[in-house]
Amino acid sequence: MLEVGGLHVSYGRAQVLFGVDLSAPSGSLVCLMGRNGVGKTTLLKAVTGVLAPRSGTVRFDGRDVTRMRTHERVRRGLGYVPQGHETFPQLTVAENLQVAREAAPGARRSATDDALDLFPALGALMKRRAGFLSGGQQQQLAIARALVTEPRMLLLDEPTEGIQPSIVQQIEEAIGRLHASGLTILLVEQYLDLALRLADRFVILDAGEVVRSGDAEQLRDESVRALLAV
Amino acid sequence: MGALNQLVIGASIGAVLLLAALGLTFTFGQMGVINMAHGEFIMAGAYTAYVLQPLAGGQAVLAALPVAFVVAGLLGLVLERVLIRRFYGRPLDTLLLTFGVSLILQQLARDIFGAPNVQVRAPGWLTGGVDLGGLRIPYNRIFILVLAVGCVVGISWYLARLKQGRRMRAVMQNRQLAAVSGVATERVDQLTFFVGSGLAGLAGVALTLIGPVGPTLGSAYIVDAFLVVVAGGLGQLRGAVIAAFTLGVLNSFVEFWTANGASFAKVVVFAVVIGFLQVRPQGMFVLRSRALS
Numbered sequence: 001m002l003e004v005g006g007l008h009v010s011y012g013r014a015q016v017l018f019g020v021d022l023s024a025p026s027g028s029l030v031c032l033m034g035r036n037g038v039g040k041t042t043l044l045k046a047v048t049g050v051l052a053p054r055s056g057t058v059r060f061d062g063r064d065v066t067r068m069r070t071h072e073r074v075r076r077g078l079g080y081v082p083q084g085h086e087t088f089p090q091l092t093v094a095e096n097l098q099v100a101r102e103a104a105p106g107a108r109r110s111a112t113d114d115a116l117d118l119f120p121a122l123g124a125l126m127k128r129r130a131g132f133l134s135g136g137q138q139q140q141l142a143i144a145r146a147l148v149t150e151p152r153m154l155l156l157d158e159p160t161e162g163i164q165p166s167i168v169q170q171i172e173e174a175i176g177r178l179h180a181s182g183l184t185i186l187l188v189e190q191y192l193d194l195a196l197r198l199a200d201r202f203v204i205l206d207a208g209e210v211v212r213s214g215d216a217e218q219l220r221d222e223s224v225r226a227l228l229a230v
Numbered sequence: 231m232g233a234l235n236q237l238v239i240g241a242s243i244g245a246v247l248l249l250a251a252l253g254l255t256f257t258f259g260q261m262g263v264i265n266m267a268h269g270e271f272i273m274a275g276a277y278t279a280y281v282l283q284p285l286a287g288g289q290a291v292l293a294a295l296p297v298a299f300v301v302a303g304l305l306g307l308v309l310e311r312v313l314i315r316r317f318y319g320r321p322l323d324t325l326l327l328t329f330g331v332s333l334i335l336q337q338l339a340r341d342i343f344g345a346p347n348v349q350v351r352a353p354g355w356l357t358g359g360v361d362l363g364g365l366r367i368p369y370n371r372i373f374i375l376v377l378a379v380g381c382v383v384g385i386s387w388y389l390a391r392l393k394q395g396r397r398m399r400a401v402m403q404n405r406q407l408a409a410v411s412g413v414a415t416e417r418v419d420q421l422t423f424f425v426g427s428g429l430a431g432l433a434g435v436a437l438t439l440i441g442p443v444g445p446t447l448g449s450a451y452i453v454d455a456f457l458v459v460v461a462g463g464l465g466q467l468r469g470a471v472i473a474a475f476t477l478g479v480l481n482s483f484v485e486f487w488t489a490n491g492a493s494f495a496k497v498v499v500f501a502v503v504i505g506f507l508q509v510r511p512q513g514m515f516v517l518r519s520r521a522l523s
Binding site for chain 1: 396397400403404408409410411412414415
């Protein structure tokens with residue numbers, strides 16, 4: 001579904017990614033891990049086109065999308081939930097979802113119902129402005145917003161960061177359900193336990209390079225843990 | 231009676247200010263672009279009415295409303311596409327750039343229409359006025375007020391109910407998130423600029439009702455228009471409405487009470503706005519939410 005090859009990304013003169021390769025087969029849940037500042041978010045931004053890579057390729061669904069604009073990638077089925085439970089703060093919850101659905105030409109109206117089915121708590125908040133929701137509610141909205149475009153692949157950047165435990169559990173369950181329904185997922189996650197429960201495969205970045213990747217089982221390896229310890 | 235009279239005059243000045251400033255709530259308030267050429271879009275709208283006069287005769291003002299919207303809107307669109315989009319995130323450069331464009335447009339108007347002012351005849355049904363117990367309100371002032379109110383209602387409806395308006399608000403609140411939600415943000419920028427500039431065109435048509443049309447028509451209003459937007463709070467429609475009418479009424483009262491009317495009124499208005507912004511630098515209304523705090 002997603003294949004990243006030899007990706008180099010830099011912010012001005014500061015290079016962050018040094019030839020990253022990553023692949024997420026259809027239906028898999030790949031967990032992207034690593035310490036702070038190793039380039040996980042940068043990698044997701046390059047995949048969605050928010051950042052332009054210096055070199056390398058991004059192939060999505062068998063097609064080279066390296067030069068394609070962000071909104072076109074999204075319309076082709078690449079959903080992205082950025083870090084930090086981002087919403088349109090002055091729009092209501094309903095409008096947040098509406099904007100995303102209207103931008104996706106093929107998305108069915110029922111996609112919104114499916115997303116609300118996953119996060120029932122949002123149903124009661126539809127008329128509230130997103131900026132006034134709690135962090136956890138905003139994160140649920142952020143994921144729902146990506147889902148109403150009916151993506152074929154979902155990129156999640158630390159969806160549980162700074163969220164209260166009860167909602168972390170709901171989000172984990174939601175990710176599990178989405179994975180079970182066949183959605184391809186690339187998840188950036190700091191919690192090893194959560195990654196162990198959800199992931200099929202993992203990729204560990206360090207200093208802008210892939211230092212380890214493999215099946216979820218190998219995550220239990222001590223040497224892998226050492227790469228994640230601060 | 232004197233006070234009531236000044237109130238009516240003030241409301242009418244406020245309506246003109248509001249019309250001039252409405253477009254800026256889009257281009258400056260929503261997008262953060264300081265477009266000094268906005269005044270020249272007003273001027274272009276006024277000349278549109280003048281150009282249509284031989285065709286539409288006495289009804290030139292009515293005929294000009296939609297045409298001026300499109301003319302000024304297209305001017306804005308071209309400016310955005312050709313120049314301003316290369317300068318997003320560089321407000322000072324944008325200011326200088328658009329100031330230059332405004333001078334070019336003024337000269338262009340002089341070359342085409344000549345330096346002397348021209349006149350647009352008001353339609354017959356706008357001459358005269360209503361008498362309210364000794365107080366006379368000219369029809370053309372009422373027309374401007376109705377036009378301003380109509381524009382505000384139209385814009386509110388557009389922003390709140392239409393798909394395009396919703397999209398515009400989304401892009402202005404979180405550009406990157408809009409892009410990753412599948413919104414073509416550049417398209418939205420173009421539309422925002424088109425609508426904002428088009429509204430300047432409408433203001434220009436309205437101005438032909440209260441005075442002659444000349445190449446510097448717009449530059450007389452540009453500073454006041456920015457004042458309204460800043461005092462009202464960026465991108466806040468109701469703030470702009472309140473600010474425009476407050477400044478209009480203030481202006482008319484100071485003019486009435488002081489000997490050296492017009493210029494002193496300017497001084498007072500500026501002093502009040504500066505004082506107000508010391509207390510509330512963010513303007514009357516602000517976007518407030520947990521996410522933004």
